[in-house]
Amino acid sequence: MMEEELNNGIQYFATDINPHAVETTKKTLEAHGVHAEVMLMDIASALENRLAGLVDVVVVNPPYVPTSEDEVGCEGIVASWAGGEDGRTVIDRILPVVDKLLSEKGWLYMLTLAANKPSELCGLMMKKGYASKIIVQRSTEEESLHVIKFWRDPDSEVQIKKGSAHKGSPTSVFSRFSRFSFSGQSK
Numbered sequence: 001m002m003e004e005e006l007n008n009g010i011q012y013f014a015t016d017i018n019p020h021a022v023e024t025t026k027k028t029l030e031a032h033g034v035h036a037e038v039m040l041m042d043i044a045s046a047l048e049n050r051l052a053g054l055v056d057v058v059v060v061n062p063p064y065v066p067t068s069e070d071e072v073g074c075e076g077i078v079a080s081w082a083g084g085e086d087g088r089t090v091i092d093r094i095l096p097v098v099d100k101l102l103s104e105k106g107w108l109y110m111l112t113l114a115a116n117k118p119s120e121l122c123g124l125m126m127k128k129g130y131a132s133k134i135i136v137q138r139s140t141e142e143e144s145l146h147v148i149k150f151w152r153d154p155d156s157e158v159q160i161k162k163g164s165a166h167k168g169s170p171t172s173v174f175s176r177f178s179r180f181s182f183s184g185q186s187k
């Protein structure tokens with residue numbers, strides 16, 4: 001049976017570089033009756049060539065903990081948290097890939113840590129024509145986490161072209177909009 005028939009017309013893909021994570025993801029999806037193509041591969045290794053402009057929703061829970069660069073992409077469990085400088089090494093590789101994967105109406109949901117400088121990430125994505133919004137913020141004693149939603153927004157490109165979003169640091173750009181929104185429109 002085709003994947004599309006199994007999932008009400010929706011096709012799901014997942015990637016991880018850890019074979020144990022791939023197996024666990026497969027079992028979890030099966031337990032929930034979801035059929036997906038789970039690939040043992042780096043998310044930034046040419047997936048965008050196969051699926052360019054075809055993906056409507058991307059969900060990324062990246063390795064976001066600030067670590068030494070040596071630990072990034074290591075075999076095993078270390079790769080699940082090791083994010084390099086500011087925890088941004090993997091995130092910064094993923095964002096251009098997601099830009100290619102997403103359809104015109106596509107959304108990206110990404111989990112980040114405060115140390116990843118979420119407002120700077122929103123500023124970077126704004127330059128690519130994306131609006132953004134922090135949709136969930138949670139703090140524990142150890143970490144402050146955000147889920148950021150990104151979507152294409154022509155107003156973001158207009159603001160960048162006019163130069164109105166460039167004055168000051170990305171943080172000051174962030175604060176010019178509502179606390180949780182980084183766009184002309186809210187979604």
Ligand SMILES: C[S@@+](CC[C@H](N)C(=O)[O-])C[C@H]1O[C@@H](n2cnc3c(N)ncnc32)[C@H](O)[C@@H]1O
Pocket residue numbers: 015016017018021041042043044061062063064073079080081090
């Ligand atoms: C924070 S854990 C998230 C685990 C699980 N996907 C979840 O959401 O609970 C990050 C995962 O990303 C994987 N990973 C690290 N670098 C990657 C890369 N370049 N491409 C694909 N997966 C990667 C790690 O092996 C780890 O399983």
